[in-house]
Amino acid sequence: MDFKATQEQITKALIATTRAATRINKADVPFQRSLNPAAGGALDKQNARLLQLARRLLENAATGADAVGPDLPTVEALDEADKWRGFVDVIDSLLEKADTSLDEYSGVVKRMSPGAEQATAAAAVKPRPNIAAAPSKFLPKPQLQFENVPKNNETGGFHPLLTSKPHAKVPMEQCLQTFKDKRGREQYPHPYQTEIETYEYPNSMYRRIGPKPYKPFESTTATFVDTPEALVMMLAELKTAKEIAVDLEHHDNRSYIGMVSLMQISTRDKDWIVDTLKPWRRQLECLNEVFTDPDIIKVLHGAYMDIVWLQRDLGLYVVGLFDTYHAARALGYPGGSLAYLLERFVKFQAQKQYQLADWRVRPLSKELFEYARADTHFLLYIFDNMRNELVENSDFSKPETNKMQEVLSKSKETALQRYEHPIYDPDLGFGSSGWYRLVSRTPVQFTPQQFAVFKAVHKWRDDVAREEDDSPIFIMPNHALFSIAREMPKDKAALFTVVIHVSPILKNRADELVKIVQNAKASGLNGPDLYATLQRIENIREAERASRYGTAPVPLTVAPSAPSAPAVVVQQSAAPMSLDTSALRANASQFWGGLVPQKDPSPQPNTSLPDISFALPLPPLTADVFADPAADTSPAIPVREPPKFIAKEDRPAEDARTDIFVVKHLGGSRKRKAADALASPSTSTPTSKSADPMLDDEIMLEEDEETARSREKAERKEARRAEKEARRAEKRAAKDAAENADDDEPAFDYASAPTVLHANTPGADKKKDRKGKKGKKKPANFNPYAKLADVPKGLPPKQREKAGRSKTFES
CATH class of the missing domain: 3.30.420.10 (Ribonuclease H-like superfamily/Ribonuclease H)
Known part of the structure; x- marks a missing residue:
């Protein structure tokens, strides 16, 4: 079947299922069940069918994963914490396999592990007397x-x-x-x-x-x-x-x-x-x-x-x-x-x-x-x-x-690649079988006890895998290592609850693993911190990289993993170079603060950011700063002197004649200009410009119709702006006058004020005359209970019954 057609079919089914689930969630299912026993039986039947489908889906997903799905005896089991953890383990394992498969498909790595083993199809060739075709x-x-x-x-x-x-x-x-x-x-x-x-x-x-x-x-x-x-x-x-x-x-x-x-x-x-x-x-x-x-x-x-x-x-x-x-x-x-x-x-x-x-x-x-x-x-x-x-x-x-x-x-x-035996390094976790690669690619937050448990369980898994000649993943998947380190189970029951996927080897050695966990928990109380260890490893790797390129320091002291442990000194033969010894990961965010609550707080290394302020300001980082003066052979560019100020009385006399002329547009709204000229013929003064354009230094040009419209539009806009500004000025003046008048207003005289007890009766303004016209509005009587109605009103009923139809049952 075509992948695209299958994808579209699955998408349609998921959309329909989501819509149905949303519609059911809005309905009052308990009310329907109590009202109609037949509906209750149908709902129970559908619940059993959905639960069976969920079991089958979980089993199929767990088949391709390194985890065993949780058992779902009832619908209520979905809400239990251990069942939910089982779901998470299955999904995590599937995501790990998807990541590996994508790397293999893209060609980044050669296929390394077959993962979950598959039963092959029946042999189509003539069978040979060899290993039986079993799972x-x-x-x-x-x-x-x-x-x-x-x-x-x-x-x-x-x-x-x-x-x-x-x-x-x-x-x-x-x-x-x-x-x-x-x-x-x-x-x-x-x-x-x-x-x-x-x-x-x-x-x-x-x-x-x-x-x-x-x-x-x-x-x-x-x-x-x-x-x-x-x-x-x-x-x-x-x-x-x-x-x-x-x-x-x-x-x-x-x-x-x-x-x-x-x-x-x-x-x-x-x-x-x-x-x-x-x-x-x-x-x-x-x-x-x-x-x-x-x-x-x-x-x-x-x-x-x-x-x-x-x-x-x-x-x-x-x-x-x-x-x-x-x-x-x-x-x-x-x-x-x-x-x-x-x-x-x-x-x-x-x-x-x-x-x-x-x-x-x-x-x-x-x-x-x-x-x-x-x-x-x-x-x-x-x-x-x-x-x-x-x-x-x-x-x-x-x-x-x-x-x-x-x-x-x-x-x-x-x-030229050369094979080397996988030697386990329990301290730093180096090598293909070590724990460093796994931790460095996983964002975990471990206390010293949890970190000690993680390293101990990882080494136990590697020892068992070597003894049984099985891969460590077959003994225990990677996500189970982190689960055990976080929970630190105290007995077999807690261990099986945490791990979920229990291989036959792990089942037989459960007591041994529980003892390993408890011993590591006790020894890790004052053990090394995860972040300090990661920084220590990073310093060693940095020293090795620097040594490879000839830039390593002479003595490089790496922070010890514990207070009593001696410092590790790496001897090199180059100029000294200081390495950062701050932690690679912090328990708290510099912006958000603490992200994960710490069950067993322990002193952490200083993770504050270094002070990057400078005592002196830096010059502008232009090209001149990085230029080499000795290598510059181009001719020098002459530098212009800045202009000097000369007083007006010291300046040389200027020619009174000028060649400047003004280009003035003619045309446009000629009728409006002619009407203005006829309406106010006396507006011209002896100091105004001459009406004859040839008497001034102006050249009259005929403007086209589009230019005239643009100019008229600009003039109208300027006029409207001036008018609005004038109105604003009037309002400001009226406001200032009112404020000044309030300052001169006399104090209220309570002795001469009319009493409210003899005011007009309420509703007098609503009386109408004989012709049906409304009478003149009169002041209302004083009502001491008028404010009693100003209270918050309750919400109306959600469903309002109407004549002839009930909303109890919706179609």
């Missing part, structure tokens, strides 16, 4: 059958899995000499670092060559490689190619470090799908004869994580990489995902609903098999088109406009 949640872990079972507790550097080094420029023995990283840990270098850095791409990469057409997708298929014999045959054919396309399918939900579950390889003529879950998977190292061959271009899309996964699981390295993701960014495409490139160049719609499938399932269904093959089947044709565009848009004589060189340099940087 993926209950599949046996294939890593338990590997010849080299993965270990999750390594603490040293990652030793490359290579047993030989084909196409080597530097012998393997020299490549395995360890070194110390920036944190003092022992690491092994990249075995092919020299080969990648000194690699020169073939001349064909810098020429425009017509794209070679791909074979029709519908009339071709891929070869499934799941035996050593099939691997040898595939390797022989790959050695004859000039370009190959490679892609991986990864799974990391039921494994701590993850595993490569499938590898797709394509040439110009053929496709292969390699099963990388076989116990003999380490034999795939023989593919280094092709992957490190400098005469073969390896085309991958978004290979940042693929390079690391190949090293970690299969001992494979890539020399001569071309990453189409970097090419898409260099060419300024609006999208960077593989789905976008397939749509742009091939008009092929990738079935992205299989992107998060469980690739451990065997046998592969036809849908999964074809989806995996499509990732590399068209990739070489896309590479041809993008290479030609890069050549056309590159100026090889200028490095800053050489887009091809930019893409190849970034591809080399991607190929």
Whole structure:
């Protein structure tokens, strides 16, 4: 079904539902229920149906989330706090997955986690005697059958899995000499670092060559490689190619470090799908004869994580990489995902609903098999088109406009990525498995106790995941970590209420986790503050960045996390530089004040803004301030002297003659001017100007009709303004006169004033004479009760009954 049509259908249904709910909310439902028992029964029936729909909707939403929806036995359960918290957990989990999926779809990151595991469709190919087609949640872990079972507790550097080094420029023995990283840990270098850095791409990469057409997708298929014999045959054919396309399918939900579950390889003529879950998977190292061959271009899309996964699981390295993701960014495409490139160049719609499938399932269904093959089947044709565009848009004589060189340099940087064991850092939370990345991206407000609980639960989750060989997300979702840290449950019942989603492992270890929470709560009473710790980490990161660019201070003292902890000193070799040690986040807003009530107040670091006022005013920041006087070689501009004042008596005599003349318009309202002249012939005086225009320095010009109308309009407007100003002056004068008269008014004489007791009777002014005319108005009698009616009136009844119709029932 078309997405747009589905969206319009859902929108119409939501609008109709909202209107119906609003209409029901306005009605007096309890009154209708008490008045009509039949209506009450119908309402109960509809409530039960709506509750069932809500349950189904919640279950479907929780299926794609890392949380379990709350149970809704009755309608009243919707108002309970724990039920509502369950709704929030489901929505938060869905939003986290939506954020990850958007990043993966846009090509920002390679798909990292399958998320909620899906049960694949029934296999359309001939079933193989392997893992049964059962729900993926209950599949046996294939890593338990590997010849080299993965270990999750390594603490040293990652030793490359290579047993030989084909196409080597530097012998393997020299490549395995360890070194110390920036944190003092022992690491092994990249075995092919020299080969990648000194690699020169073939001349064909810098020429425009017509794209070679791909074979029709519908009339071709891929070869499934799941035996050593099939691997040898595939390797022989790959050695004859000039370009190959490679892609991986990864799974990391039921494994701590993850595993490569499938590898797709394509040439110009053929496709292969390699099963990388076989116990003999380490034999795939023989593919280094092709992957490190400098005469073969390896085309991958978004290979940042693929390079690391190949090293970690299969001992494979890539020399001569071309990453189409970097090419898409260099060419300024609006999208960077593989789905976008397939749509742009091939008009092929990738079935992205299989992107998060469980690739451990065997046998592969036809849908999964074809989806995996499509990732590399068209990739070489896309590479041809993008290479030609890069050549056309590159100026090889200028490095800053050489887009091809930019893409190849970034591809080399991607190929030089090196896998390291995920070592947990409980203090600062660094690393891919640490807590710092999670906290830094989440706006949380933690007290020292809550912060201690968060770190302790996070470490417990990581330890359990390593022991059970499951991902930390499978043990406990991220939002549950924050919920436990906020609530700090005291027993199992409170823990299950807070977490909602309880995995089997968490259920079995609930007592252990409760004890961890209570111990962390007690130790965190005087523990480090979240904001001071974040600032401490930021200072360390800033020192590392400064050291990388040679601008770090000689001694950099970082604020300790606790009063008793020693200061951390980072030695550098550059000019001193002071770093801000104020908190990155404040418990109170500088404008609004306190935002979140603190249950356990503790002394916070000074978060006041620095004083940015200056003791001396700055000069105007013009261009002259930043100009270099030594570099200015332009001739000096002569400076004009300011004019001097000369008294009138000292000035030279002027010529009395003048050439100035006035241009006077004639025409327009001639009749009005002629009438004015006849009405007042004596207005001219000996000092007035002559009526003869030729006697004065004036030149009479004929004005057109439009100019005359504009001038008359302006004259009328000026006359109206003068008239209004005159009226205002009269009013002001009358007001001043009245105020002066009030000042002279004599005091009121109460003795001679008439009494109100003998005034005229009320209503005398309403009497009419015999002819029906109203009589002259007379003063009303004094009424001492007249003000009793001046009281606030009550609101009228909401519904007014009318004859013949009742508003009790509205249609």
